[in-house]
Amino acid sequence: xxxxxxxxxxxxxxxxxxxxxxxxxxxxxxxxxxxxxxxxxx
Amino acid sequence: xxxxxxxxxxxxxxxxxxxxxxxxxxxxxxxxxxxxxxxxxxxxxxxxxxxxxxxxxxxxxxxxxxxxxxxxxxxxxxxxxxxxxxxxxxxxxxxxxxxxxxxxxxxxxxxxxxxxxxxxxxxxxxxxxxxxxxxxxxxxxxxxxxxxxxxxxxxxxxxxxxxxxxxxxxxxxxxxxxxxxxxxxxxxxxxxxxxxxxxxxxxxxxxxxxxxxxxxxxxxxxxxxxxxxxxxxxxxxxxxxxxxxxxxxxxxxxxxxxxxxxxxxxxxxxxxxxxxxxxxxxxxxxxxxxxxxxxxxxxxxxxxxxxxxxxxxxxxxxxxxxxxxxxxxxxxxxxxxxxxxxxxxxxxxxxxxxxxxxxxxxxxxxxxxxxxxxxxxxxxxxxxxxxxxxxxxxxxxxxxxxxxxxxxxxxxxxxxxxxxxxxxxxxxxxxxxxxxxxxxxxxxxxxxxxxxxxxxxxxxxxxxxxxxxxxxxxxxxxxxxxxxxxxxxxxxxxxxxxxxxxxxxxxxxxxxxxxxxxxxxxxxxxxxxxxxxxxxxxxxxxxxxxxxxxxxxxxxxxxxxxxxxxxx
Numbered sequence: 001x002x003x004x005x006x007x008x009x010x011x012x013x014x015x016x017x018x019x020x021x022x023x024x025x026x027x028x029x030x031x032x033x034x035x036x037x038x039x040x041x042x
Numbered sequence: 043x044x045x046x047x048x049x050x051x052x053x054x055x056x057x058x059x060x061x062x063x064x065x066x067x068x069x070x071x072x073x074x075x076x077x078x079x080x081x082x083x084x085x086x087x088x089x090x091x092x093x094x095x096x097x098x099x100x101x102x103x104x105x106x107x108x109x110x111x112x113x114x115x116x117x118x119x120x121x122x123x124x125x126x127x128x129x130x131x132x133x134x135x136x137x138x139x140x141x142x143x144x145x146x147x148x149x150x151x152x153x154x155x156x157x158x159x160x161x162x163x164x165x166x167x168x169x170x171x172x173x174x175x176x177x178x179x180x181x182x183x184x185x186x187x188x189x190x191x192x193x194x195x196x197x198x199x200x201x202x203x204x205x206x207x208x209x210x211x212x213x214x215x216x217x218x219x220x221x222x223x224x225x226x227x228x229x230x231x232x233x234x235x236x237x238x239x240x241x242x243x244x245x246x247x248x249x250x251x252x253x254x255x256x257x258x259x260x261x262x263x264x265x266x267x268x269x270x271x272x273x274x275x276x277x278x279x280x281x282x283x284x285x286x287x288x289x290x291x292x293x294x295x296x297x298x299x300x301x302x303x304x305x306x307x308x309x310x311x312x313x314x315x316x317x318x319x320x321x322x323x324x325x326x327x328x329x330x331x332x333x334x335x336x337x338x339x340x341x342x343x344x345x346x347x348x349x350x351x352x353x354x355x356x357x358x359x360x361x362x363x364x365x366x367x368x369x370x371x372x373x374x375x376x377x378x379x380x381x382x383x384x385x386x387x388x389x390x391x392x393x394x395x396x397x398x399x400x401x402x403x404x405x406x407x408x409x410x411x412x413x414x415x416x417x418x419x420x421x422x423x424x425x426x427x428x429x430x431x432x433x434x435x436x437x438x439x440x441x442x443x444x445x446x447x448x449x450x451x452x453x454x455x456x457x458x459x460x461x462x463x464x465x466x467x468x469x470x471x472x473x474x475x476x477x478x479x480x481x482x483x484x485x486x487x488x489x490x491x492x493x494x495x496x497x498x499x500x501x502x503x504x505x506x507x508x509x510x511x512x513x514x515x516x517x518x519x520x521x522x523x524x525x526x527x528x529x530x531x532x533x534x535x536x537x538x539x540x541x542x543x544x545x546x547x548x549x550x551x552x553x554x555x556x557x558x559x560x561x562x563x564x565x566x567x568x569x570x571x572x573x574x575x576x577x578x579x580x581x582x583x584x585x586x587x588x589x590x591x592x593x594x595x596x597x598x599x600x601x602x603x604x605x606x607x608x609x610x
Contacts, residue, residue: 001262003255
């Protein structure tokens with residue numbers, strides 16, 4: 001029971017970390033592409 | 043219980059943290075600042091934002107300080123399923139509205155506000171109804187976030203509540219005022235990185251510092267059987283079900299979400315909404331787990347106030363450096379939503395009030411529009427500070443606005459798909475829904491006899507409408523009708539004689555049902571059909587160069603001449 005509850009509680013920070021990685025990587029790529037084109041990011 | 047006396051920051055540390063946060067976001071906003079700001083850019087950043095920023099912005103806007111506090115409260119109150127019944131449904135609503143978002147962008151690719159689109163679709167009364175509800179909702183949201191900031195700062199530092207409110211309000215206004223929506227979305231990225239990073243670290247640290255996983259065994263006696271049950275019906279009826287009805291309305295009616303929908307590049311709407319769904323859900327449920335841990339520990343928040351739960355858990359189990367990270371996380375959450383509200387309010391004032399009611403789209407001066415937008419931000423901040431100092435009951439106000447938007451959901455969505463819906467049907471259906479919602483929500487009429495039965499019949503219809511709308515976006519009208527009817531029939535035996543005791547839930551469902559029935563009944567016989575192509579012509583850029591307009595007109599004339607020549 002303790003193991004199942006531990007996984008249940010700790011899986012969310014792991015998912016959060018994955019989303020953080022996805023968003024950060026996309027931002028970096030867009031920023032890099034905008035810089036290469038000499039345009040503003042927004 | 044948390045001993046905040048040993049964990050408080052000194053005034054210098056709090057000032058440094060606030061300067062670091064708001065100074066940093068201000069510096070970022072100056073990087074994109076333009077001497078000659080563009081009115082359309084100020085509202086929607088050119089309708090061309092990429093996936094990284096838009097997904098971050100959507101996530102940051104949907105997460106506010108109250109969502110973290112409320113998720114933890116749900117975990118503490120309803121047990122292990124509590125955070126799911128708060129976070130999962132809120133997250134799924136982002137997912138459920140993306141098909142509608144795609145349709146809205148299809149018919150109004152360069153609009154700024156949903157109310158502006160309603161003006162093009164129906165006319166003034168529908169526009170002002172939607173715009174008015176957005177203004178009230180955003181002011182309440184601003185006030186709520188300022189209150190959360192004031193409470194946090196007063197709890198963790200020597201500063202008073204009102205000083206905290208002024209710090210947060212001034213900080214948000216500082217970086218949002220000049221560049222508007224562009225500043226809001228760019229700083230959202232930084233804020234969401236801070237928030238997600240903080241949750242990824244803080245939750246595991248508190249978990250182990252508080253003695254888990256062993257505490258799951260030693261503290262199991264602190265849970266009631268219902269709190270220990272993952273499939274708790276109490277948690278679903280008390281938290282999950284009312285929330286499903288409320289957040290669908292929030293997602294459709296809220297200009298902060300609509301503004302991001304109009305800003306993101308059209309082909310990136312789906313990945314943006316899917317990422318925001320996962321990001322929001324994981325973060326809010328993750329923070330909500332702190333409430334579950336507190337329940338196992340037998341943790342008692344000071345004065346029994348559940349808003350103290352998260353700050354006190356953090357103050358008790360986190361080292362000072364991570365407590366500072368926690369502080370930044372909450373400030374980031376409330377600031378990202380506040381700057382979105384300021385941008386939403388300024389867009390409504392610019393596009394709906396000045397652009398289409400005081401002036402006309404053709405005559406609107408973009409420089410005057412920018413001035414209107416900036417003045418709106420300052421006035422809205424001042425009003426929100428004034429209301430925050432009164433410390434009104436936010437929850438009641440939010441529920442009221444949620445229901446107001448609940449009454450708008452069907453008429454708004456039907457207006458984008460069904461060419462028979464009229465301005466009269468829209469307006470009358472919303473007013474009728476509110477007229478019945480108010481006595482139910484505030485129990486002005488006893489829920490017994492024929493009135494109680496009427497409310498339950500409408501609640502059954504409301505369940506069918508909510509589930510039907512959710513399915514409609516993905517699978518179309520035929521499947522939605524089947525799901526709606528089956529859901530209504532299946533829920534009926536559980537609703538009659540029972541749901542009248544849950545005023546919040548039944549009032550929301552009544553709002554959905556009445557607006558749907560009246561809007562449908564008044565539209566079905568309408569012989570006139572609306573041409574959706576008109577919306578694209580009426581909504582659009584205010585900064586359009588007159589030379590471009592002439593060029594477009596010349597191109598259109600050339601095409602017409604060419605067509606005529608072919609026909610000849």
